[in-house]
Amino acid sequence: YKRCVLHSQEFTGSHTAVAISEAFANMFDTWRIDRSKVHAVVSDNARNMAKAMEDSDLKGIRCMAHTIQLAVNEGLLSQRSIADVIAIGRKIVGHFKHSPLAYARLQSIQEQFGTPQKRFQQDVSTRWNSTYYMLESLFAQKRVLATYIADHDLPATFTAYQWVLIENVLSLLAPFEQITKEISSSDASVADVIPLLAALKRLLNKEAETDHGVKTTKSALLEAVSTRFSQADSEPLYCIATVLDPRYKDHYLDVGKKLRTREMIQAELDLGKPLGDGDGQVMHSAGDENSAESKRPRTTDEPRTVTLSDMFDQILQENNPFARQRTSSTAQQLDGYLSEVPIPRSNNPLEFWRTNQGRFPDLAQMAR
Numbered sequence: 001y002k003r004c005v006l007h008s009q010e011f012t013g014s015h016t017a018v019a020i021s022e023a024f025a026n027m028f029d030t031w032r033i034d035r036s037k038v039h040a041v042v043s044d045n046a047r048n049m050a051k052a053m054e055d056s057d058l059k060g061i062r063c064m065a066h067t068i069q070l071a072v073n074e075g076l077l078s079q080r081s082i083a084d085v086i087a088i089g090r091k092i093v094g095h096f097k098h099s100p101l102a103y104a105r106l107q108s109i110q111e112q113f114g115t116p117q118k119r120f121q122q123d124v125s126t127r128w129n130s131t132y133y134m135l136e137s138l139f140a141q142k143r144v145l146a147t148y149i150a151d152h153d154l155p156a157t158f159t160a161y162q163w164v165l166i167e168n169v170l171s172l173l174a175p176f177e178q179i180t181k182e183i184s185s186s187d188a189s190v191a192d193v194i195p196l197l198a199a200l201k202r203l204l205n206k207e208a209e210t211d212h213g214v215k216t217t218k219s220a221l222l223e224a225v226s227t228r229f230s231q232a233d234s235e236p237l238y239c240i241a242t243v244l245d246p247r248y249k250d251h252y253l254d255v256g257k258k259l260r261t262r263e264m265i266q267a268e269l270d271l272g273k274p275l276g277d278g279d280g281q282v283m284h285s286a287g288d289e290n291s292a293e294s295k296r297p298r299t300t301d302e303p304r305t306v307t308l309s310d311m312f313d314q315i316l317q318e319n320n321p322f323a324r325q326r327t328s329s330t331a332q333q334l335d336g337y338l339s340e341v342p343i344p345r346s347n348n349p350l351e352f353w354r355t356n357q358g359r360f361p362d363l364a365q366m367a368r
Contacts, residue, residue, distance in 0.1 A: 003186065006031055017051035024056050040190075040237065045070065059237065064183045064193055067228050072128040072176055075221035082217055085165055086123075086131060088156040089138055092145070093120040095155050102152070109147050129180050132173050139166050164213065171210040172218055175203055175308045191245035191349070194233050195252045199311035201225060206306055233257055236264055244367040246343045246352040251316050262334065269330035269362050309345075316342060333360045 007027050013019060028035055040059040043049040044066040053060030076082055096103045096119070103119070110117045120141070123134040138145070142163060149157055158166070179196050182188060204222040211218060232238055233253060239261040243250050250258045337360050343352055350368070357364035 015046075015048055017048045017055055020048060020052035021056045024052070024058070061190065061237070064196075065180055068176060068180055068183075068225075069126070069128050071221065071224035071228050072173070074224040075217050076128070076131070078220035079214070079216045081162075081165060081213065082169055085158070085162050085169070086135070088158060088162070089134055089166075090123065091156040092138065092154055093122050093134060096120055097122060105152060106144065106148055109144050110141070113144060113147075115141070115144060129177050132170070132177050135166050136170055139163070139170060161213075168210045168212060168214045169217070171208070171305075172214050172221070175200055176221075178308055187348075189241065189245070189349075190238055191241040191248060193229075193238050194242045195248045195312065195315075196308075197225065197229050197232055198252045198315055199308050202311040202314065203306065203308055208306060210305075236261075240265055240268075243338070244363065245349045246337075246356075247345050247347060247349055249338055249342050251342060262338075265334060265366070266331060268366060269334070270328070312345060330362050333363050336360070337363055 007030065009023075009027075011020075011023060024041075027033075028038070035057070038058055040061045041053055042061045042063055043053065044063050050060060076086065096106055107117050118137065118141075121130065121133040121137040123130040138158075145154075145157075148154070179200060182196065183192060201222065204218060204225070234257070239253060239257060242248050242252060243261050243265060250261065253261060343349075353360075353364040353367050
């Protein structure tokens with residue numbers, strides 16, 4: 001499929017729900033888009049946007065990246081020691097940003113050590129990952145900064161304990177950074193939401209060696225994610241999209257939601273294809289296409305850190321398709337599709353449906 005930007009305009013005046021709703025109406029009129037053809041509108045979590053979607057009778061989807069932003073902010077602010085580290089980091093970065101002489105001295109030390117001559121990343125309050133990148137850039141230049149403060153002053157410095165804390169914070173926030181990148185890519189879809197959340201919550205529930213000093217923040221992050229995404233796996237659009245994604249299928253839903261989602265999909269299929277229509281035959285294939293994603297080999301000396309990818313593997317291994325008994329052609333398509341092993345996450349789901357539309361014609365049409 002292809003994607004393009006049809007419309008972009010400056011939004012002047014007050015951002016009220018009425019004004020936003022009118023802007024959508026004018027945009028649809030400009031492009032002669034039937035409102036019933038609009039599948040969903042993605043927006044931030046602001047109340048005026050939610051009200052505008054409701055008033056316009058449009059399906060609204062909360063931007064996952066923005067919701068992650070709110071959750072991480074809650075987590076970082078929950079622990080004073082981490083908030084202090086971030087504040088010190090901002091002072092150090094600001095010092096080198098506003099002092100050409102200080103930056104020139106820093107460059108000289110970087111050159112002595114043979115490290116890349118990079119500026120420190122300045123964080124922005126509206127983007128949590130910029131804080132992550134700021135701490136990451138400071139930690140990467142730890143040795144350079146230690147040499148700098150031996151001869152020059154800084155407005156603030158990190159203690160040995162705070163350097164350890166930074167390292168553990170980076171480890172804790174790494175999965176959030178990975179998720180933010182994934183859902184911000186041009187290939188992201190609503191089908192990614194439930195699996196990503198399932199893997200993230202499972203990872204946050206596990207104890208790790210890098211939890212020292214960040215347990216309060218870790219617990220706060222888990223609570224914030226669980227609260228802000230509490231309705232995700234109950235939203236029909238998310239559930240159906242997830243099941244129709246060959247990388248995920250129904251492995252990330254509990255038993256009750258699996259059954260409910262199958263019923264919704266079956267109802268949609270039966271609207272366009274009466275029960276008993278067709279010969280009821282579903283072709284099955286075997287081979288590398290449906291093999292489980294292989295794990296990267298590692299040496300015995302390599303440190304083992306539990307990652308977000310490990311959580312995906314665990315969930316898939318725990319969820320085995322159970323027996324299904326239906327008689328219609330569309331039901332057999334659905335059962336046959338769900339009985340096969342999900343494709344690797346690195347694969348393109350749209351390519352899967354293009355290749356397998358002959359085997360699952362009705363599902364392929366619905367997925368697209």
